[in-house]
Amino acid sequence: MARIAIVGGTGLNQLESLELKDTITQETPFGQPSGQLQLGVVAGQEVLFLARHGQPHKLAPHQINYRANIYALHLLGVKHIMAVNAVGGISLSMLAGGHICVPDQVIDYTWGREHTFAQYHPEQPLAGNQHIDFSAPFEGAARAALIQGAEKAGIDVSNGGVYGCTQGPRLETAAEIHRMGRDGCDIVGMTAMPEAALARELDIDYAGVSLVVNPAAGLGDDESITLESMMEVVNTGMIRVTRILEQAVNLL
Numbered sequence: 001m002a003r004i005a006i007v008g009g010t011g012l013n014q015l016e017s018l019e020l021k022d023t024i025t026q027e028t029p030f031g032q033p034s035g036q037l038q039l040g041v042v043a044g045q046e047v048l049f050l051a052r053h054g055q056p057h058k059l060a061p062h063q064i065n066y067r068a069n070i071y072a073l074h075l076l077g078v079k080h081i082m083a084v085n086a087v088g089g090i091s092l093s094m095l096a097g098g099h100i101c102v103p104d105q106v107i108d109y110t111w112g113r114e115h116t117f118a119q120y121h122p123e124q125p126l127a128g129n130q131h132i133d134f135s136a137p138f139e140g141a142a143r144a145a146l147i148q149g150a151e152k153a154g155i156d157v158s159n160g161g162v163y164g165c166t167q168g169p170r171l172e173t174a175a176e177i178h179r180m181g182r183d184g185c186d187i188v189g190m191t192a193m194p195e196a197a198l199a200r201e202l203d204i205d206y207a208g209v210s211l212v213v214n215p216a217a218g219l220g221d222d223e224s225i226t227l228e229s230m231m232e233v234v235n236t237g238m239i240r241v242t243r244i245l246e247q248a249v250n251l252l
Ligand code: HPA
Pocket: 086, 087, 088, 089, 166, 171, 172, 188, 189, 190, 213, 214, 215, 216, 217
């Protein structure tokens, strides 16, 4: 059906440049995805769009049925996923609101999420192929397309970075962010995992593009992080992320 999917995050619940052809309700053995999938055309390419938090935004990061979302895309024939996230900046070069990073690594700090399709039953021992190689979580054609797409769109991005994925929905403490900085995290968000690993389990090429919407806890000039200040950056920044996606879909 569609080879390419875009998963939109906070601030990208809808893809303005999508010429809508159909809306699809896709059931999965893992339950319902976050909402209907939109099949349409972006910059001449057929694309499936899914709003990760639902449309309108209703699901917090820990409430998202990541398995249903990824399995639905798999059932609809998707081979490449480009996933958009709003994040906080940790490393100095990624602190500024509006900065865009195409990460190449992830550290998973989430807990309690349904994070695998591998089902363990005593009568059905864990098969070898359930231990997926995840050394390079974002390494395929989708990541290359995002980097090249940004170049074509004339938009600066960090090529690489470590995405630290926290459980949320609360933001982190300053001490947690300091620890994450020591761990090597460049950015912090709440949604890349288990999404990326689930895609890998189904052999779907997956890459993320992350928009920094605030300096992470304890790193900004202001003592607290407000939703209003985040949303200002989200609204302008996602226009630039969309320009990158419009180029990238034609490079896959
Ligand atoms: N932390 C975690 N997730 C986020 C942040 C943050 O500071 N900003 C946007 N998403």
